[in-house]
Amino acid sequence: MTRSPAPPPAPAPVRTSRWVWAVLAALYVLAFPYHPGLRSPNELCRLWQTRALVEYGTLDINQALRDYGYVGDLSVKDGKYYPSKAPLMSFAAVPLYAALRAAGGGFRYAVPEIPLVFFSRLLLTVLPTLAMLWAVRRFLLAYVSPAVSDGVTVTYGLGSLAYSYSLLFMSHQPTAVLLFGGFYALWRCARDEWRERGYLVAGAFAGATVAAEYTGALGVGGLVLYAALGLLGRPEPWRTRLVRMGRALGLATLGALPFVAALMLYHQATFGHPLASGYKYLNDAAYQPWHLGGFLGIRYPDPRAFLLSFFSPLRGLFTLSPFLLLALPGLVLMRREARASGEWRALFWLTAVLLAGYTYFTSSFSYDSWGWTTGPRHLTGLVPFLLLPIAWLLERLRASHHPGLLGAAAAACAVSILITGAVTLINYVPDQVSSALLALTVPLLKAGYLTPTVLSFWGVPQPLAAAPLLLALLTMAAWAFLRLGSPEHTRPTGAVLAGGALLAGLLLAAQLPGTAHHAGDQEALRLLESVWLTPPGKAVPFWPSASL
Structure with a gap:
């Protein structure tokens, strides 16, 4: 009596190497597309309310606008200014801001914008x-x-x-x-x-x-x-x-x-x-x-x-x-x-x-x-x-x-x-650009205007950073x-x-068909290059001295 052959072993499950998740996390943690010269309204209006909550104990940001500069995306009611956004993000940043303020010396201007x-x-x-x-x-x-x-x-x-x-x-x-x-x-x-x-x-x-x-x-x-x-x-x-x-x-x-x-x-x-x-x-x-x-x-x-x-x-x-x-x-x-x-x-x-x-x-x-x-x-x-x-x-x-x-x-x-x-x-895409990839991102990268990174703050210049x-x-x-x-x-x-x-x-x-390379594209490129946080060959401090 012949014995039936044993079934083949089940293939081992394919596992993802840890390096994949490490690289993914690095792409999140190291990249820092931010340019203070743009005065990013959607972000700063929330953080200005965070500053106001900690520094002055107020919901309105009138004093924060005077102390830290004007930002957009605001609402105004009875002469008081507030972010036009839902408030959770502003409040969620309060403990973080308080900790940074204490680490920076505990005074009103202790926390610079970049950190x-x-x-x-x-x-x-x-x-x-x-x-x-x-x-x-x-x-x-x-x-x-x-x-x-x-x-x-x-x-x-x-x-x-x-x-x-x-x-x-x-x-x-x-x-x-x-x-x-x-x-x-x-x-x-x-x-x-x-x-x-x-x-x-x-x-x-x-x-x-x-x-x-x-x-x-x-x-x-x-x-x-x-x-x-x-x-x-x-x-x-x-x-x-x-x-x-x-x-x-x-x-x-x-x-x-x-x-x-x-x-x-x-x-x-x-x-x-x-x-x-x-x-x-x-x-x-x-x-x-x-x-x-x-x-x-x-x-x-x-x-x-x-x-x-x-x-x-x-x-x-x-x-x-x-x-x-x-x-x-x-x-x-x-x-x-x-x-x-x-x-x-x-x-x-x-x-x-x-x-x-x-x-x-x-x-x-x-x-x-x-x-x-x-x-x-x-x-x-x-x-x-x-x-x-x-x-x-x-x-x-x-x-x-x-x-x-x-x-x-x-x-x-x-x-x-x-x-x-x-x-x-790049992450800041002006409205007049014809194509986010070919008319904005690729020209900026070719010109050496690469995203700011944590390595930039450690003194590594672009494009190496x-x-x-x-x-x-x-x-x-x-x-x-x-x-x-x-x-x-x-x-x-x-x-x-x-x-x-x-x-x-x-x-x-x-x-390709939607990429015009028209005057709006060139204007957007000039604008972003003029405010770029880390232009070619330049490193910036992460925590610059606060200006009173």
Whole structure:
């Protein structure tokens, strides 16, 4: 009697080398695209309120404007000036500012602008995003292989708006972090991996989201839908499901209440009504029309706003991060899974509703209001919810017999890292530029105007201080292509390489038609070169002596 051969051993799971995560973290921590001469309004108006809270104990920033210089993005009510933004970021920076003030000598001018901006970004936008990347990877691992989970997580971290707005002290990426944190808590509860107290955590994240950015309420609405679908789809009697839903709602409300109440008290103290935000009292009359009409400036969709928000060579979402287009066929595949699984059904509708809602928002709001940023900034909160359909599509392609398509999809991820990563190292994109990559970023890099880095503060001149970051971006793009473009348990084939090369060439060539190299481009280049923190051959001090 012959014995049947033993089954082959299961292949060992592919693990990501630690150097990948170290390089990714270095690209976050070392890069410091900031130029004091630009007087970055979105960042400094928040930090000026932080200064006012610590130095004078006031919510208004009138004295801070006199002591530290004028900034933009303000609201004015009864002669008092406030940031026009939601207040969470200003308050979150208070302990940090107090610590820096004590370290600098404890007097009013003890904290110079550069270290204030650097540490505020590091602790309140950079490190939270790095922690979020761990949660993103953990979430994706529940549905796809480690190779796809790692590749998509790295692409999100370096090839999307997550990277751009982690390197700015603005609320857009913190809002994405808070939204995904709330989703992650709901997801763990839905899988019975957390106790019901997890809904308290989800509620706290949701409340903090609205306190960080008013438009975050759109994402919170999607989370409510996801939680409801998950609870209603459980295999339990209806009465049990309704009771469970009531407890979840109560816990989530309890978690959100401190943040919502604090936000309403802030509005009452600053603008005279719990529901009145700073956008009602904008100081700059030129910005007021953007927020008039419709609901808080949201009107009927405008084809121009839609096309420019997604496809403009200046700041189109898909132009800068073409891998996000993979979410569309990925959603089709998710829909098929949703027919047989309540878990997939809730995930599908969460993604579809958020995509539709954010698309409507960016298409009906004034496109011109996104100004001087990398990409359409108010879509930052949407991006992490597109990762599962992208990862699911890549997983299916790796298991299929379509190597050309797999190579193209992997190339879309690599090109996203190259484009968005390079533009992020500039991160201030004037409105008159024709193309963020070819008309602004590439000319600046060729002229030696590379991003300021921590190495610059250690005395390393440009281009030596920033060259390692550009090399790291190239390395991570190549790694993402090889990681995602490898069919299961094999290396990339010739067909994969050919498909990848073809699409990469097409995506990069697509940048050419919109690049005008007109007078606006030259004006923007001259402006940025004139204010560049670390021009070629120059090093700057990190903590210059305070001027009284």
